[in-house]
Amino acid sequence: MSAAIKQQSEHPFMNRDVILNLSNGMSTTLKLMANIDAHFEKPFADSNWKSPKEISVFLVLNTETYKGQVQFHFDLMVAKKIIENMVGSAVDENSPEILDGVGEISNIFYGAAKTKLKDLGLDLNMSIPQPCWTKDLPEQLNKAIKMVIPFKVENKDCFVEIILY
Amino acid sequence: MFHPNTKFLVVDDFATMRKIVKKVLDELGYKNVVEAVDGKNALDILKEHQSNNSPFEFVISDWNMPNMQGIDLLKACRLDPVLKTLPFMLVTAESEQSQIIEAAKAGVSEYVIKPFNGATLKTKIERVYQKVTANSEKKAS
Secondary structure: OOHHHHHOOOOHHHOHHHHHHHHHHHHHHHHHHHOOOEEEOOOEEOOOOOOOOOEEEEEEEEOOOOEEEEEEEEOHHHHHHHHHHHHOOOOOOOOHHHHHHHHHHHHHHHHHHHHHHHHOOOOOEEOOOEEEEHHHOOOOOOOOEEEEEEEEEOOEEEEEEEEEO | OOOOOOOEEEEOOOHHHHHHHHHHHHHOOOOOEEEEOOHHHHHHHHHHHHHOOOOOOEEEEEOOOOOOOHHHHHHHHHHOOOOOOOOEEEEEOOOOHHHHHHHHHHOOOEEEEOOOOHHHHHHHHHHHHHHHHHHHHHHHO
């Protein structure tokens, strides 16, 4: 873990429960709604990291003191597979259905994580997740500190990215 | 269970979730399903079909939607003399106790927390059926 991340170890967005609940929320949602397994891997810190994936979902996390973002990055074929399993029919990877489906699934694990975090006493102000093509993600502020949590779905890499400002 | 021709209204601002619910209903044998994109749209559709003498018999609605939320749609139905007994299921990703209490107070028939699978939705629909049947028997006696 980098020195910058160590300095931020007290940051609520780096709280183990926040990270665990976000990843568990996603695993449970994918398993229940799409019968797909997600396997989370060891997180790493890299402030210059850029998502290599086509589809992203971002949500803003705020407290009175801290500002940050969580982004989920999906492989296009993984997103297609998830949505096809959920709706039970074929989906065109270039259609708006892809973003709609990723937005809905993100809404579900966001809701699950939000409730669990509130139960743990972490009442974070979280925006509704916004799905978009990764190339259309809003610009990030300079000097952001990032933690990336890779996970595999159908043997393809996807990522959770936690950004601290 | 409800008869196979039961008319369902599925309300969600995300097309994917409407498709998921429709898919589950289809698997359960319910083919008479209409979709609405938010609470306001749903209320218009409910009233329109009511006035055309082809009323809905079951609503499955998301909670968080633009224009009119699911809880407000439920409250509007319960205030309407015709729609007040309409079986109404709320579906939401947030399971805070305060929300569940608000929904119960507003007269929700069942409450489904996302993520869910087909078996969960089926069980909840069966529970609504049991409540509807029990209420009918109570009224009859």
